[in-house]
Amino acid sequence: MEHEMEAAGLASGSGLTTGDHHPVNSGLPCANCGAIVEDRFCTTCGQLASDFHRPVWDLVMSSLADTFALDGRLWRSLPLLFFRPGRMTRNYLEGKRARYVPPFRMFLLASVVFFLTLFTLGDQLGWYHTFKINDMLEEGLDLGLDETGEPTPIVSEDRLAEIREQLDSADLDEEARLELQQTLNDAQHGITVQRILQDDGRINRDALYDEVNARLDENATVEQRQQAWRAADHAATVYENQDRYGARIREWAPRFSLMFMPILALMLTLLYAWHRSRYIYDHVITALHVQTFIYMTATVFLVVAAVRPSMTGWLVLFGVLTLIVYLYKQLRVTYGTGRIMAMLRTLILLFSSFIVLIILLALLIAVSFALT
Incomplete structure (x- = not known):
């Protein structure tokens, strides 16, 4: 990719x-x-x-x-894209196209620059090394291995020692102590990773199956036991191949992000369905310009975050506020929408986009698992 x-x-x-x-x-x-x-x-x-x-x-x-x-079209397009939301889109839809970079070409170039920047900086600064199941084990990783439906956690010895140390603290109130004691009981009921982890970093399947069998009811059916073993084996495979899953996610992320453009155009179509003077073509151009702005802005933020990691939180907050203002002005100028309706549509668009992105992320993870 x-x-x-x-x-x-x-x-x-x-x-x-x-x-x-x-x-x-x-x-x-x-x-x-x-x-x-x-x-x-x-x-x-x-x-x-x-x-x-x-x-x-x-x-x-x-x-x-x-x-x-680069010819003058790029330098005429970028200032309008960044500082006058909706103006270039409105001009383009009114037929003034020769003076601007074609929307899809600019969108494609912006997305390529964004993902190349993301992958390059991520490799050099080790961003992807923080997303490891090893780290999740420090807090406890629940697996549905119990035939009763109760999750069976996989935890590390360090995590168990940490919980016991917190229980020994004299500053805990009664409610917090009871909650922490329940956490310890659940963790002790689970599988300690040191019991099943080999020196080469792989999972000892025989030891894992023994641990699973020890937690199943003696009256569990053959189907229940097989289901628990399959879940345990799949979890072990995920643990052993997490680097490969990361590579798959990097490979498929740009493709899934491209899927968001027609989805955004569809959402705009539904929001302005009763405007007969607006066509799907208008919404596609608007979606292309919006995503181009997002990619270019995110690229700048990535570079700043790489140079000044302490500003990451502020960059995320500023980015969210910028996106809200940008979408509001984009809808106001492009479609001539009133202030109240523009704000309402902006909120609907942001909420819907958030749901869609969560779904795409889940599909991305599922695809990365399926192809490994």
Whole structure:
């Protein structure tokens, strides 16, 4: 997926250049279709009327210049996108399209830059190493292994010692002490990870099955025992392959994020379903511009968080507030919505988007497990 992202980014970037760095022989027949080329491009087939039979150094310099030189559309698009929400969308829908970068091209480029930044910084700063099941074991990980439906926790010896130390504290009130004692009882009833973990970091399946059998009722049916064993085996597989799951999540995250764009367009369609002057095309363009802003802003925040980790909490708060204000103004300007209805639709859109993102995240985790 990372190679696909790089290719998409290069393709998107190439669409922002003018090709002015290649000399053109206008007034001559097009080498592709034979039609006379009046200006830079053939009006029949669209091919650039440039002769590439030139010195190698000249070709290299022209190619580099063509790669890194962006035309004025980008610099006209970015200020409106960031500082005047909805204005570029409104202009684009009114037919003023030539002066701006095409919405999907800008969206694709922004998403590629965001995920490349996220993955690069995450690898260098170790962000992904914090999402380990090992850390979850320190707090206790519940598994539904009991035939009664009660969760059986897997905990570490360090966690048990920590709970006992807290119980020995004289500062606990009676309610907190009873709650902590119940936590200790549940943890002691569970499976201690040191009993089933081998020196090579893998789970001893025989020891795990023995622990599961010890916690099952002696009258448990064969089906109940098999179900408990399968759950335990799956949990052990997750523990042993957590790095692979992380790689799968990184591979599929960009694809699932792309799915959010048509979903956002659909939500906008439903919010403005009774506006007959608005078409699905309008909502798609709006969704593209909104997500482009989110990707670009999130990229900036990622870089700032990498440089100043202490500001991460403030960046998240500022990002949420910025998104609320941006969506409100986007709807106000693009659709001409009144203040009250714009705020109401903004809140509905944010709540619905949050639910959809939770669902997509759950599907992402499920897919990463299924493909491993």
